[in-house]
Amino acid sequence: SSELTQDPAVSVALGQTVRITCQGDSLRTYDASWYQQKPGQAPILVIYGKNNRPSGIPDRFSGSSSGNTASLTITGAQAEDEADYYCNSRDSSGNQLVFGTGTKVTVL
Protein backbone atom coordinates (compact mmCIF):
# COMPACT_ATOMS: atom_id res chain seq x y z
CA SER A 1 0.00 0.00 0.00
CA SER A 2 1.00 3.65 -0.46
CA GLU A 3 2.05 6.10 2.21
CA LEU A 4 0.96 9.67 2.86
CA THR A 5 3.49 11.83 4.65
CA GLN A 6 2.71 14.93 6.73
CA ASP A 7 4.86 17.23 8.82
CA PRO A 8 4.49 16.19 12.48
CA ALA A 9 3.76 19.66 13.82
CA VAL A 10 3.25 23.25 12.74
CA SER A 11 2.40 26.41 14.62
CA VAL A 12 0.57 29.54 13.56
CA ALA A 13 -0.09 32.88 15.19
CA LEU A 14 -3.72 33.69 15.92
CA GLY A 15 -5.32 35.19 12.82
CA GLN A 16 -2.51 34.18 10.49
CA THR A 17 -2.46 31.59 7.71
CA VAL A 18 -1.07 28.08 7.91
CA ARG A 19 -0.71 25.44 5.21
CA ILE A 20 -0.52 21.74 6.01
CA THR A 21 0.83 19.42 3.36
CA CYS A 22 0.35 15.75 2.55
CA GLN A 23 2.69 13.96 0.14
CA GLY A 24 2.24 10.65 -1.60
CA ASP A 25 2.40 9.05 -5.02
CA SER A 26 -1.30 8.18 -5.03
CA LEU A 27 -2.15 11.89 -4.84
CA ARG A 28 -1.11 12.22 -8.47
CA THR A 29 -4.24 10.19 -9.28
CA TYR A 30 -6.67 10.55 -6.39
CA ASP A 31 -8.04 13.48 -4.40
CA ALA A 32 -7.24 13.88 -0.72
CA SER A 33 -9.68 14.44 2.10
CA TRP A 34 -8.79 16.27 5.31
CA TYR A 35 -9.92 15.65 8.88
CA GLN A 36 -9.64 17.60 12.10
CA GLN A 37 -9.37 15.70 15.37
CA LYS A 38 -9.37 17.25 18.81
CA PRO A 39 -8.26 15.29 21.91
CA GLY A 40 -10.78 12.67 22.98
CA GLN A 41 -13.04 13.31 19.99
CA ALA A 42 -13.80 11.56 16.74
CA PRO A 43 -12.39 13.08 13.55
CA ILE A 44 -14.39 15.63 11.56
CA LEU A 45 -14.24 15.95 7.77
CA VAL A 46 -13.20 19.48 6.80
CA ILE A 47 -12.27 19.21 3.10
CA TYR A 48 -12.89 16.60 0.41
CA GLY A 49 -12.71 16.28 -3.36
CA LYS A 50 -11.20 19.16 -5.30
CA ASN A 51 -12.01 21.68 -2.56
CA ASN A 52 -15.36 20.88 -0.99
CA ARG A 53 -16.36 21.84 2.53
CA PRO A 54 -19.07 19.89 4.35
CA SER A 55 -21.91 21.88 5.80
CA GLY A 56 -20.85 23.73 8.94
CA ILE A 57 -17.15 23.91 8.13
CA PRO A 58 -15.93 27.54 8.11
CA ASP A 59 -14.72 28.95 4.81
CA ARG A 60 -11.30 29.68 6.31
CA PHE A 61 -10.55 26.02 5.51
CA SER A 62 -9.57 25.33 1.90
CA GLY A 63 -7.84 22.58 -0.03
CA SER A 64 -5.58 22.39 -3.07
CA SER A 65 -3.36 19.90 -4.82
CA SER A 66 -0.36 19.86 -7.14
CA GLY A 67 1.47 16.80 -8.34
CA ASN A 68 2.01 14.42 -5.44
CA THR A 69 1.14 16.99 -2.77
CA ALA A 70 -2.21 17.96 -1.30
CA SER A 71 -2.55 20.96 0.98
CA LEU A 72 -4.99 22.19 3.59
CA THR A 73 -4.89 25.93 4.25
CA ILE A 74 -6.39 27.66 7.24
CA THR A 75 -6.70 31.38 6.49
CA GLY A 76 -7.07 33.41 9.65
CA ALA A 77 -6.49 30.61 12.16
CA GLN A 78 -8.62 30.66 15.29
CA ALA A 79 -7.87 29.22 18.72
CA GLU A 80 -10.47 26.50 18.10
CA ASP A 81 -8.50 25.29 15.07
CA GLU A 82 -5.81 23.87 17.33
CA ALA A 83 -6.03 20.14 16.66
CA ASP A 84 -4.49 17.20 14.84
CA TYR A 85 -5.12 17.16 11.10
CA TYR A 86 -5.02 14.06 8.91
CA CYS A 87 -5.20 13.66 5.17
CA ASN A 88 -6.40 10.50 3.49
CA SER A 89 -6.81 9.17 -0.01
CA ARG A 90 -6.95 5.97 -1.99
CA ASP A 91 -3.71 4.07 -2.31
CA SER A 92 -2.15 3.24 -5.67
CA SER A 93 -4.36 0.17 -6.11
CA GLY A 94 -7.44 2.36 -5.91
CA ASN A 95 -9.23 -0.06 -3.61
CA GLN A 96 -7.51 0.48 -0.28
CA LEU A 97 -7.44 3.75 1.59
CA VAL A 98 -4.61 5.27 3.53
CA PHE A 99 -4.36 8.03 6.13
CA GLY A 100 -1.51 10.46 6.44
CA THR A 101 0.79 10.50 9.43
CA GLY A 102 -0.97 13.51 10.94
CA THR A 103 0.00 17.11 11.73
CA LYS A 104 -0.46 18.76 15.10
CA VAL A 105 -1.43 22.40 14.63
CA THR A 106 -0.74 24.78 17.50
CA VAL A 107 -2.31 28.25 17.47
CA LEU A 108 -0.11 30.72 19.32
Added chain:
Amino acid sequence: QVQLVESGGGVVQPGRSLRLSCAASGFIFNSYGMHWVRQAPGKGLEWVAVIWYDGSNKYYADSVKGRFTISRDNSKNTLYVQMNSLRAEDTAIYYCARSVSGVSSSAMDVWGQGTTVTVSS
Protein backbone atom coordinates in the same frame (compact mmCIF):
# COMPACT_ATOMS: atom_id res chain seq x y z
CA GLN B 1 -30.20 13.57 13.44
CA VAL B 2 -27.55 11.68 11.52
CA GLN B 3 -25.82 9.36 13.95
CA LEU B 4 -23.52 6.36 14.17
CA VAL B 5 -23.18 4.44 17.43
CA GLU B 6 -20.55 1.74 17.84
CA SER B 7 -20.72 -1.07 20.35
CA GLY B 8 -19.09 -4.39 21.14
CA GLY B 9 -15.66 -3.27 22.29
CA GLY B 10 -13.92 -4.71 25.30
CA VAL B 11 -10.91 -6.60 26.59
CA VAL B 12 -10.07 -9.82 24.75
CA GLN B 13 -7.17 -12.24 24.88
CA PRO B 14 -4.77 -12.61 21.96
CA GLY B 15 -6.02 -15.10 19.40
CA ARG B 16 -9.67 -14.64 20.36
CA SER B 17 -12.48 -13.03 18.39
CA LEU B 18 -14.74 -10.01 18.78
CA ARG B 19 -17.55 -8.52 16.72
CA LEU B 20 -18.18 -4.80 16.65
CA SER B 21 -21.47 -3.23 15.59
CA CYS B 22 -22.33 0.23 14.34
CA ALA B 23 -25.97 1.32 14.45
CA ALA B 24 -26.90 4.02 11.95
CA SER B 25 -29.82 6.43 12.17
CA GLY B 26 -31.06 9.62 10.58
CA PHE B 27 -30.08 8.79 7.00
CA ILE B 28 -30.77 6.23 4.28
CA PHE B 29 -28.22 3.64 5.36
CA ASN B 30 -28.43 1.50 2.22
CA SER B 31 -27.33 4.42 0.05
CA TYR B 32 -23.87 4.83 1.55
CA GLY B 33 -20.60 2.98 1.69
CA MET B 34 -19.32 2.45 5.21
CA HIS B 35 -15.84 2.28 6.70
CA TRP B 36 -14.10 1.07 9.83
CA VAL B 37 -11.16 3.19 10.97
CA ARG B 38 -9.05 2.58 14.07
CA GLN B 39 -6.68 4.58 16.23
CA ALA B 40 -4.16 2.92 18.52
CA PRO B 41 -3.42 4.71 21.80
CA GLY B 42 -1.47 7.89 21.11
CA LYS B 43 -1.20 7.08 17.40
CA GLY B 44 -2.72 8.26 14.15
CA LEU B 45 -5.73 7.09 12.21
CA GLU B 46 -5.57 3.78 10.34
CA TRP B 47 -8.14 2.75 7.75
CA VAL B 48 -9.36 -0.79 8.33
CA ALA B 49 -12.04 -1.73 5.81
CA VAL B 50 -14.84 -0.49 3.58
CA ILE B 51 -18.08 -2.02 2.32
CA TRP B 52 -20.15 -0.65 -0.53
CA TYR B 53 -23.75 0.47 -0.06
CA ASP B 54 -25.16 -2.88 -1.16
CA GLY B 55 -22.44 -5.08 0.32
CA SER B 56 -21.25 -6.10 -3.13
CA ASN B 57 -17.64 -5.05 -2.61
CA LYS B 58 -15.40 -5.11 0.44
CA TYR B 59 -11.80 -4.01 0.77
CA TYR B 60 -9.36 -4.36 3.65
CA ALA B 61 -6.10 -2.97 4.91
CA ASP B 62 -3.23 -5.41 4.54
CA SER B 63 -2.84 -5.44 8.34
CA VAL B 64 -6.26 -7.06 8.85
CA LYS B 65 -6.84 -8.95 5.60
CA GLY B 66 -7.77 -12.57 6.25
CA ARG B 67 -8.56 -11.87 9.93
CA PHE B 68 -11.30 -9.20 9.81
CA THR B 69 -14.59 -9.37 7.91
CA ILE B 70 -16.76 -6.33 7.29
CA SER B 71 -20.48 -6.81 6.70
CA ARG B 72 -23.74 -4.93 6.86
CA ASP B 73 -27.42 -5.62 7.40
CA ASN B 74 -29.33 -2.93 5.55
CA SER B 75 -32.62 -4.15 7.02
CA LYS B 76 -31.26 -3.32 10.48
CA ASN B 77 -29.25 -0.22 9.49
CA THR B 78 -26.21 -1.82 11.07
CA LEU B 79 -22.57 -2.24 10.09
CA TYR B 80 -20.36 -4.95 11.54
CA VAL B 81 -16.77 -6.05 11.69
CA GLN B 82 -15.89 -9.57 12.78
CA MET B 83 -12.36 -9.58 14.17
CA ASN B 84 -10.63 -12.97 14.47
CA SER B 85 -7.14 -13.99 15.58
CA LEU B 86 -6.76 -10.74 17.46
CA ARG B 87 -3.28 -9.45 18.22
CA ALA B 88 -1.94 -6.92 20.68
CA GLU B 89 -1.41 -4.50 17.80
CA ASP B 90 -5.16 -4.52 17.13
CA THR B 91 -5.65 -2.59 20.38
CA ALA B 92 -7.32 0.67 19.38
CA ILE B 93 -10.42 2.80 19.33
CA TYR B 94 -12.54 1.57 16.43
CA TYR B 95 -14.66 4.11 14.60
CA CYS B 96 -17.31 3.47 11.99
CA ALA B 97 -17.66 6.22 9.41
CA ARG B 98 -19.97 6.97 6.52
CA SER B 99 -18.57 7.42 3.02
CA VAL B 100 -19.81 10.50 1.18
CA SER B 101 -20.86 8.17 -1.63
CA GLY B 102 -22.34 4.74 -2.10
CA VAL B 103 -18.99 3.24 -2.88
CA SER B 104 -15.55 3.58 -1.32
CA SER B 105 -14.87 7.29 -1.45
CA SER B 106 -11.95 8.34 0.73
CA ALA B 107 -14.12 11.07 2.25
CA MET B 108 -15.95 10.11 5.43
CA ASP B 109 -18.47 12.69 6.53
CA VAL B 110 -20.11 11.11 9.56
CA TRP B 111 -18.25 9.35 12.37
CA GLY B 112 -19.31 7.46 15.45
CA GLN B 113 -17.86 8.12 18.87
CA GLY B 114 -15.76 4.96 18.76
CA THR B 115 -15.56 1.76 20.76
CA THR B 116 -12.38 0.60 22.47
CA VAL B 117 -10.82 -2.79 21.84
CA THR B 118 -8.00 -3.96 24.07
CA VAL B 119 -6.16 -7.16 23.21
CA SER B 120 -4.29 -8.38 26.25
CA SER B 121 -3.67 -11.54 28.19
